[in-house]
Amino acid sequence: MLVDIVKPHPPDFLVEFDDSSATSCSLSWHHEAQAQHYRLRYRPLSSSTWSTVEIFSREKYHLQGLEPDTAYEFQVSCRILPGRGLWSDWSSTQSQTPAAVPAGILDVWYRQQDLGPGHQNLSLFWKALSRSEAGGRILGYTVTLEALGQGKLPAQSHRTSQTSFSRVTPRVALRVTVTAQGPRGSSRPAAILILPGSPGKAPAAPAFPGSCSASRSGFCPLRSSLWIFGSAFPSGSFQCLGPALPALGISL
Missing domain, CATH: 2.60.40.10 (Immunoglobulins)
Structure with missing residues (x-):
């Protein structure tokens, strides 16, 4: 079927940080082909190891567990249907988490x-x-x-x-x-x-x-x-x- 050979364009996406938390962010994207299967990967710029999340039928995702005051690279890819079709190329952006109030005591x-x-x-x-x-x-x-x-x-x-x-x-x-x-x-x-x-x-x-x-x-x-x-x-x-x-x- 056509859907099995279609390779979508990389989705445009936005990373937003909440001032109330230095360890989480929201990612949102929009794709004209209305893809239903997304994958997100991210890493600190100081690391070569990626963490990956798969997301179905949503155009927004809340990501937790980040390190405060750290520069990250985020990438998103999509395909038309879950489990079918070709993955798009990765779209990429870099952003830095905000700092947090020190929690430790010297x-x-x-x-x-x-x-x-x-x-x-x-x-x-x-x-x-x-x-x-x-x-x-x-x-x-x-x-x-x-x-x-x-x-x-x-x-x-x-x-x-x-x-x-x-x-x-x-x-x-x-x-x-x-x-x-x-x-x-x-x-x-x-x-x-x-x-x-x-x-x-x-x-x-x-x-x-x-x-x-x-x-x-x-x-x-x-x-x-x-x-x-x-x-x-x-x-x-x-x-x-x-x-x-x-x-x-x-x-x-």
Whole structure:
């Protein structure tokens, strides 16, 4: 039959992204021959592997599961009837998914170095978010230092493009937050409370459920779901305590 040897022209199609989602898009097409069988394939431009979907008797398809802030190539082909006839050549277009608000929270470590009476060098380090946690590109990071207690100074915010930060600070209790900035917004803050210690001596450290201690060159790792307390411990030791602000008589 004629339908078995007809090769349609490639369909014209349009890719549209919804601002409310960085991982989905809608594709719509129109074909004068009113084809009933379509196939869609797509891939990130950084990959040579295609994902393929077959679509019947529709001229619109909602595609999910894309990576945010990623350039894709989309291709559509058609034939007149399902299971019969020749496939058209592929029509092709390229487009980029929008960025998303970062969903992850940074893992942060810190180190304190005593500089003499009243001052310390505070160094912070963090692991970059994965691309899926970051929602695309990370443009930079914001570190906020806030001194606590009587006569405390206003909070100071600092921007950096690095995954580390160092600052000389007074040896006082500090609330520190670190956030990652993307094109669509900021991650939730990773927050730590750093307690001052006397030179060469750690402050009293009461036992709390979930507390831990070890030796690791003065670093204290922060899991972002916890408040962590640290100080300049002697002999390269560090100590991490669970959420216990009220027990230490400190309120934020």
